[in-house]
Amino acid sequence: MYILITNDDGYQSPGLAALRRALAPLGEVAVVAPDRNWSAAGHYRKLFDPMRAWEGALIDGSPATLCDGTPADCVALAMMGLLPRKPDLVVSGINLGANLGSDLLYSGTVAAAMEGMIFGLPAIAVSQNNGHRGPQDFRAAEAAVATIVAGVQKNGLPEGVLLNVNVPALPPEDVRGIQVTRLGQRTYRDELIVREDPRGRPYYWIGGAEPEDLHEDGTDVSAIAAGYVTVTPVHMDLTSHRWMDELRGWGLDA
Numbered sequence: 001m002y003i004l005i006t007n008d009d010g011y012q013s014p015g016l017a018a019l020r021r022a023l024a025p026l027g028e029v030a031v032v033a034p035d036r037n038w039s040a041a042g043h044y045r046k047l048f049d050p051m052r053a054w055e056g057a058l059i060d061g062s063p064a065t066l067c068d069g070t071p072a073d074c075v076a077l078a079m080m081g082l083l084p085r086k087p088d089l090v091v092s093g094i095n096l097g098a099n100l101g102s103d104l105l106y107s108g109t110v111a112a113a114m115e116g117m118i119f120g121l122p123a124i125a126v127s128q129n130n131g132h133r134g135p136q137d138f139r140a141a142e143a144a145v146a147t148i149v150a151g152v153q154k155n156g157l158p159e160g161v162l163l164n165v166n167v168p169a170l171p172p173e174d175v176r177g178i179q180v181t182r183l184g185q186r187t188y189r190d191e192l193i194v195r196e197d198p199r200g201r202p203y204y205w206i207g208g209a210e211p212e213d214l215h216e217d218g219t220d221v222s223a224i225a226a227g228y229v230t231v232t233p234v235h236m237d238l239t240s241h242r243w244m245d246e247l248r249g250w251g252l253d254a
Contacts, residue, residue, distance in 0.1 A: 003029050004089070006071055008111070011034065030065070042108065052068050065083075072112055072115040094167075101221055110162075123157075126165045140171065140229070168225075180232070
């Protein structure tokens with residue numbers, strides 16, 4: 001299997017090196033990664049600027065192709081000829097911070113996997129819940145992603161479906177297992193922080209407290225809080241099918 005890996009934290013992230021380490025025994029791994037952090041960039045594509053790519057190395061010294069595009073750009077360029085051949089699988093991560101529930105609308109990690117899915121490839125996004133705080137221990141995430149990729153190798157994925165994987169920030173022996181979940185709900189508590197530069201002009205930061213999670217049984221939010229690795233199948237169809245019938249009742253079709 002020829003596996004393309006990327007991320008949204010940039011090529012120097014320890015999570016990307018951990019992902020490569022986990023997948024190396026399962027196939028040939030090609031890395032095309034952004035040259036800087038694109039966290040929360042969503043599915044942004046650079047359509048009005050030229051992009052460059054060059055050879056470099058990850059934080060552990062392993063070879064990688066670096067790109068000044070977004071995570072989705074990295075996958076698109078790889079698919080359109082930057083790599084010598086088309087990959088069999090796209091894996092994005094290991095993100096420094098969870099991507100649960102509505103995080104998927106913002107996540108560059110998930111966007112990179114979705115770009116692979118758009119090109120018709122099976123795709124996986126992998127995130128770890130501890131973010132940028134404290135020492136990074138990716139052993140549980142490495143074991144989980146290796147297990148899940150082996151499952152994809154054996155069983156495949158339906159067209160138009162990607163797997164969103166989240167791993168608790170725990171030692172492997174403390175992880176309770178893997179659960180298949182649906183997306184949960186997070187309430188963001190963003191706060192606008194206004195400051196002034198030396199010339200008295202305002203500038204802005206978006207800050208605030210951590211998101212507030214709704215712990216419902218069967219969701220990724222609840223399962224990861226209980227110490228489980230979560231696997232959520234995700235597709236692009238955002239249609240509210242029930243409301244299609246409701247809207248027809250408005251007489252709009254006439």
